[in-house]
Amino acid sequence: MKGSTVLEVGADGVGVIAIINPPLNLLTYDGIDDNEVVKLTWQVDWTGANGKFSAGFDVTAFGGSQERKGAPPHTSPDLSSPLTWDNVLAARKPLAAAIDGPAFGGGLEIALACHARVATSNAQLGLPELQYGIIPGLGGTQRCPRLVGLPKALEMMLMSKRVSGKVAQSLCLVDAIAPADGLLSTARCWALDILQCRKPWIVSLYKTDKLEPLAEARMILTLARIQMRKQAPNLTHPLVCIDVVEEGIVSGPRSALWKEAEALHELRQSYTCRSLVHFFFAKNGTSKIPGISDTGLQPRKVCKIAILGGGPMGSGIARVFILSNYRVILKEVNKNCLLAGIGRIKSNLQSHVNKGKMTQEKLKTSLSLLKGVLDYDCFTDVDLVIESHLRPVHVMPFLKIVRTRRTSLQVIVDLLDVGKKIKKTSIVVGNCTALQSAGCSSLTQTPMLLVEHGADLYQIDQAITNFGMPMGPFRMVDLVGFGVAIATGIQFLENFPDRTYKSNLISVMKEDKREGESTCKGFYMYDDKHNASPDPDIVKFVEKARTMSHVMVDTKLRNLSDGDIVEMIFFPVVNEACRILAEGVVVKASDLDIASVMSMGFPSYRGGILFWANSLGSRYICSKLEDWSKQYGKIFKPCAYLTECASKGTSLVTEMKQTTYPSSSSRM
Numbered sequence: 282m283k284g285s286t287v288l289e290v291g292a293d294g295v296g297v298i299a300i301i302n303p304p305l306n307l308l309t310y311d312g313i314d315d316n317e318v319v320k321l322t323w324q325v326d327w328t329g330a331n332g333k334f335s336a337g338f339d340v341t342a343f344g345g346s347q348e349r350k351g352a353p354p355h356t357s358p359d360l361s362s363p364l365t366w367d368n369v370l371a372a373r374k375p376l377a378a379a380i381d382g383p384a385f386g387g388g389l390e391i392a393l394a395c396h397a398r399v400a401t402s403n404a405q406l407g408l409p410e411l412q413y414g415i416i417p418g419l420g421g422t423q424r425c426p427r428l429v430g431l432p433k434a435l436e437m438m439l440m441s442k443r444v445s446g447k448v449a450q451s452l453c454l455v456d457a458i459a460p461a462d463g464l465l466s467t468a469r470c471w472a473l474d475i476l477q478c479r480k481p482w483i484v485s486l487y488k489t490d491k492l493e494p495l496a497e498a499r500m501i502l503t504l505a506r507i508q509m510r511k512q513a514p515n516l517t518h519p520l521v522c523i524d525v526v527e528e529g530i531v532s533g534p535r536s537a538l539w540k541e542a543e544a545l546h547e548l549r550q551s552y553t554c555r556s557l558v559h560f561f562f563a564k565n566g567t568s569k570i571p572g573i574s575d576t577g578l579q580p581r582k583v584c585k586i587a588i589l590g591g592g593p594m595g596s597g598i599a600r601v602f603i604l605s606n607y608r609v610i611l612k613e614v615n616k617n618c619l620l621a622g623i624g625r626i627k628s629n630l631q632s633h634v635n636k637g638k639m640t641q642e643k644l645k646t647s648l649s650l651l652k653g654v655l656d657y658d659c660f661t662d663v664d665l666v667i668e669s670h671l672r673p674v675h676v677m678p679f680l681k682i683v684r685t686r687r688t689s690l691q692v693i694v695d696l697l698d699v700g701k702k703i704k705k706t707s708i709v710v711g712n713c714t715a716l717q718s719a720g721c722s723s724l725t726q727t728p729m730l731l732v733e734h735g736a737d738l739y740q741i742d743q744a745i746t747n748f749g750m751p752m753g754p755f756r757m758v759d760l761v762g763f764g765v766a767i768a769t770g771i772q773f774l775e776n777f778p779d780r781t782y783k784s785n786l787i788s789v790m791k792e793d794k795r796e797g798e799s800t801c802k803g804f805y806m807y808d809d810k811h812n813a814s815p816d817p818d819i820v821k822f823v824e825k826a827r828t829m830s831h832v833m834v835d836t837k838l839r840n841l842s843d844g845d846i847v848e849m850i851f852f853p854v855v856n857e858a859c860r861i862l863a864e865g866v867v868v869k870a871s872d873l874d875i876a877s878v879m880s881m882g883f884p885s886y887r888g889g890i891l892f893w894a895n896s897l898g899s900r901y902i903c904s905k906l907e908d909w910s911k912q913y914g915k916i917f918k919p920c921a922y923l924t925e926c927a928s929k930g931t932s933l934v935t936e937m938k939q940t941t942y943p944s945s946s947s948r949m
């Protein structure tokens with residue numbers, strides 16, 4: 282939908298420009314006519330319609346992503362646009378921004394370019410561009426540091442940190458706070474006061490008082506580069522952002538505006554940008570389920586939750602719900618377990634208060650919602666019962682709603698609403714052997730096979746970590762513990778015997794009383810601070826397992842490149858994802874991208890497992906799997922769906938002809 286701006290001039294002579302593009306007043310290249318602003322001869326207020334300033338640019342304009350339905354085709358930006366915009370702002374008329382609701386990205390940059398900003402205390406302000414593989418492109422890299430200082434500006438841009446209107450005022454990002462019903466009048470008066478010299482006429486682009494001296498600024502920027510290289514070694518755009526900020530400090534803001542525009546123009550066409558924009562829409566799209574979310578069914582009110590089990594998992598779930606203002610009944614089998622569970626919740630919340638992440642008042646309110654019980658008497662009026670199990674999933678940002686043929690649509694709508702309220706990204710999946718264990722199993726089986734055939738265990742972990750995973754497969758097995766790895770492997774072997782590699786490595790290591798990190802010995806050795814280091818004794822376990830598996834060393838696997846390792850480890854995961862997609866276990870391919878990122882840790886800047894696979898092509902992946910299946914067994918055998926895509930040269934993410942929602946597949 283094309284955005285627009287409407288100009289209304291009041292009796293006080295103040296023109297108000299409202300950005301209108303519901304629901305979020307997104308900016309589009311053709312939605313705002315610079316000339317409209319230029320021709321203004323009065324002092325002006327910028328605001329957003331329906332209480333939302335602007336959530337920033339429509340990100341479909343970046344990354345060459347599929348145009349969203351209704352979004353106008355975009356043309357490549359004129360690199361001088363931000364400069365034109367700066368000339369507009371230099372025109373002799375005071376501009377005051379009236380900010381309510383979201384002011385993100387380009388939306389906030391428009392406000393930063395104004396001569397003053399008035400916001401409501403609950404407004405949300407941020408420069409999240411780096412989440413899309415780009416950098417602020419309307420002067421934010423220059424104006425933000427000059428308003429709030431370098432450290433805070435870098436934190437807002439590099440960490441995509443959002444701030445409330447109230448916090449923004451404390452940072453001098455906004456000049457005043459006003460209630461929503463007095464926001465526009467406050468901004469109008471401010472514009473008039475500037476015109477009549479009762480308030481300073483501040484051009485943020487040329488402010489210098491908040492900028493640190495050059496030597497100190499350089500030190501701050503150097504530390505920021507070190508942090509970004511450590512935190513995101515595979516990403517260049519954070520470093521580009523720092524370079525553009527530095528250009529403004531060293532060569533002046535006008536010169537840096539050019540550099541910012543050129544950098545944005547390059548970055549917005551990068552694979553990283555395309556992947557992150559895909560991830561953004563995939564994440565937003567998980568709750569759009571044909572036959573469920575389009576039925577008009579409204580979620581029922583869920584107020585009271587009962588949780589069976591107050592162990593680390595159950596108490597974690599209870600904490601998530603009381604923090605989201607649900608009443609929670611926590612049931613345990615005896616008083617000691619119950620007191621331990623409630624104690625865990627209290628100490629965790631207290632630690633948040635001690636770190637300043639929560640007020641004492643919020644802690645008190647949250648705990649008042651928790652009731653511990655030893656029987657089922659209070660269960661008669663609960664709206665939702667949750668049975669907690671072993672694995673620590675409450676900390677994950679991801680909620681898997683597993684439906685069966687007997688699950689009503691209403692229940693799914695209810696759970697999707699609960700998931701949104703507890704700030705989880707929910708995907709609805711068919712009833713199958715745990716989606717995650719399918720991925721995790723293929724992620725651990727192949728490494729075991731490669732090591733037993735001669736590959737270096739620690740090179741595999743390093744290559745997978747360098748690819749962007751939080752850790753390598755062997756380090757992950759140590760973390761979750763051999764017990765979980767064995768249980769997942771047995772589940773996979775029972776369900777899919779024809780494509781399971783039965784390694785002896787873990788069982789051989791268990792004989793040596795190794796269980797992973799919990800026993801300070803697994804595939805790695807661990808010191809008392811849980812720091813991992815390679816264990817030279819591993820070789821003897823590998824040789825023993827190799828003998829038991831009757832496996833010969835394949836010299837080719839001793840000389841694998843990191844790229845070979847990534848392909849041999851992840852192509853079987855892609856294969857598994859294709860099976861899950863073909864069996865209708867998920868509604869759409871992008872749900873698997875979300876699952877891979879949020880439950881396996883696959884790097885979001887690669888778009889997710891299938892988005893990444895698609896960039897390599899089905900033919901390439903299928904041919905590699907075929908070769909490996911001839912050498913190392915059926916674990917690599919490409920599934921029918923992948924083979925079909927390869928034979929036709931079609932995309933792996935062609936939306937399957939789904940039933941209206943995931944089937945409960947044969948993967949019971």
Ligand SMILES: CCCCCCCCCCCCC[C@H](O)CC(=O)SCCNC(=O)CCNC(=O)[C@H](O)C(C)(C)COP(=O)(O)OP(=O)(O)OC[C@H]1O[C@@H](n2cnc3c(N)ncnc32)[C@H](O)[C@@H]1OP(=O)(O)O
Nearest residue numbers: 313336337338339340362383385386387409417418419565
């Ligand atoms: C005035 C002079 C102009 C000169 C023009 C010259 C141009 C020169 C080039 C400069 C380019 C500037 C580049 C700029 O610096 C870059 C940006 O602005 S990047 C975008 C930054 N914004 C964001 O990151 C906001 C992301 N959105 C959110 O965080 C949330 O949507 C929200 C704002 C908190 C609201 O949350 P909710 O109320 O829950 O709503 P939803 O999240 O469900 O969203 C509803 C609907 O909108 C879609 N959507 C949201 N944000 C965007 C977006 N930025 N782009 C595209 N689409 C967006 C979302 O997907 C939902 O869609 P639906 O699922 O309903 O189809």
